[in-house]
């Protein structure tokens with residue numbers, strides 16, 4: 430009898446185009462396991478919204494495996510220890526897993542490889558980080574040449590279908606019960622909006638992909654308009670690996686036409702973010718540009734007004750309708766439109782002069798697509814503190830952005846206090862003298878916030 434093969438699942442919760450699963454199956458009966466290891470990631474253990482998604486994603490995967498009489502084994506604790514224990518219990522000596530690049534997973538992969546045979550596979554990115562290098566063999570730091578070099582190596586391989594047959598082990602090891610993990614909120618149950626907005630799991634990811642493929646040609650024009658569904662909504666499916674990027678690439682039909690081309694370049698941002706994390710593992714924790722250590726941020730831990738401003742931003746009560754709509758969309762659905770993410774992030778960092786890491790933390794807890802690499806690189810991009818980023822002195826103007834990107838419908842969806850306002854008043858009710866009594870006045874005037882940010886920047890530069 431061939432030895433059972435452990436399939437260690439992490440952010441790769443799918444059956445199709447899953448090279449680790451395919452290889453494990455080719456080697457023997459497969460025992461798939463997910464280990465909930467909160468300690469390894471320290472401050473980046475999954476936040477509330479991600480835990481909600483994870484619960485449903487594991488539930489969906491367990492059902493899909495169940496159709497083949499395969500059990501998904503759940504264990505909780507130190508991943509390396511749990512995998513070694515499991516190997517002992519079932520007489521396995523080989524673990525198959527997709528390769529992951531978060532620093533805690535790289536450490537765990539290194540430790541596990543010393544104790545068991547660990548076979549790692551690529552396929553959660555268009556190309557494995559390190560596959561795209563400059564002429565001198567160095568990793569890219571800047572997105573544009575990285576994207577160009579990636580495109581030259583495209584398309585990715587054709588995605589593989591889910592296995593049709595599984596070989597089963599003689600007996601199944603014990604598993605935790607998913608419900609006992611307490612991943613879902615109970616008191617209070619704040620997930621109602623997320624339940625309404627999302628279907629979780631591999632099949633749901635494919636439905637989203639098919640839906641988007643039909644409108645991908647319009648992506649270039651539509652993606653910046655928060656009032657319409659112009660983007661793909663694939664980010665949580667990609668984050669949890671319910672879809673592979675190769676499936677997405679081929680699913681939209683490759684880079685034909687401007688809409689699809691622009692979309693696939695956004696998908697390359699995902700690879701780029703991972704490439705940055707591989708070079709700078711602490712990127713989501715530390716400004717890349719050292720000079721920002723001298724920046725005099727308003728510190729919510731020491732300054733009561735800064736703390737109140739941070740709370741108002743989190744709750745969507747800044748008095749800037751587009752920022753508030755975005756922050757409330759995030760709270761209700763666990764997702765926020767990309768352009769609004771940029772506006773809301775810029776508002777926190779520049780208008781409120783609060784360190785980007787406070788925003789990174791909030792997004793980490795509230796996004797269903799919270800991703801160590803993508804969140805960190807995007808926050809540093811907006812802040813102007815990153816390796817490739819916007820300049821700090823480029824301060825986004827939330828009021829004119831709201832008009833330019835036609836956000837009235839979006840604001841009406843998420844800020845009920847303003848539904849009665851027409852255009853252009855809805856973008857700037859205070860400026861037009863028609864702010865409803867139950868809607869807050871702006872935390873800071875645009876010009877004043879901008880000047881304060883620029884003065885702080887000049888002082889930092891000395």
Ligand SMILES: Cc1cc2nc3c(=O)[nH]c(=O)nc-3n(C[C@H](O)[C@H](O)[C@H](O)COP(=O)(O)OP(=O)(O)OC[C@H]3O[C@@H](n4cnc5c(N)ncnc54)[C@H](O)[C@@H]3O)c2cc1C
Pocket residue numbers: 652660661662663664665667668692695696697698699702765766767768770771774792796798799800801803804805807808811
């Ligand atoms: C401050 C800030 C924080 C962010 N945090 C995250 C995060 O934690 N997780 C996350 O997945 N995205 C993050 N993004 C990037 C982007 O906003 C989301 O990927 C996008 O809004 C997801 O919606 P979509 O799937 O409809 O995207 P689409 O526009 O349809 O793009 C397709 C896919 O490309 C990738 N992508 C798109 N834009 C970016 C980008 N700027 N950087 C990296 N990958 C990108 C995503 O995987 C996305 O699903 C952040 C952006 C900002 C400005």
